[in-house]
Amino acid sequence: MENFRVGEEVYVIYRNPHAAVVANIEKAEVVQHPKNPHELAIFLHDAYHPLAEDDAVFSSFEEAEDLYNEIFDYEQYD
Template identity: 45%
Template sequence: MDIQNQEYPPIQAGDIVYVMVRNPHTQDVANIQEAAVVRDPVRSGELNLFLYETHYPMNEEFALYRTKEEAEKAYQYYFGSAGEEVPHG
């Protein structure tokens, strides 16, 4: 989801966003996580997501949402149960 084109101001360092994180071992398991938008510690002028104590470049690999409600709505659409892990099977 391209949150830059929604009715919100552009994302900047210090913002909190919500991402859907998939389990790397079971692709039909995911959850919603809060992430901070921070300045890239290496590349000046670029932004990162700070999630799980790690910097991740902001790119199309992440489904980003401005509010937890938006993330939960998308989660419900894709996985069926907002905010909860969906068991494999």
């Protein structure tokens, strides 16, 4: 996992919890976890999500889009 810093803007491949087959690339922010000051979290959709090793978090939209297209087998358009 990359070394993210507090305040950094990141892009997350986020699955809709109400429709498991729906995923989007969402912009989020890396923040200090409000309940554990020794952990980082992602602030997304007005909620804190602990930053974990297996999260699909990227520094750029293009990186997120590449993996999104690979996972969901979509064609990339130039």
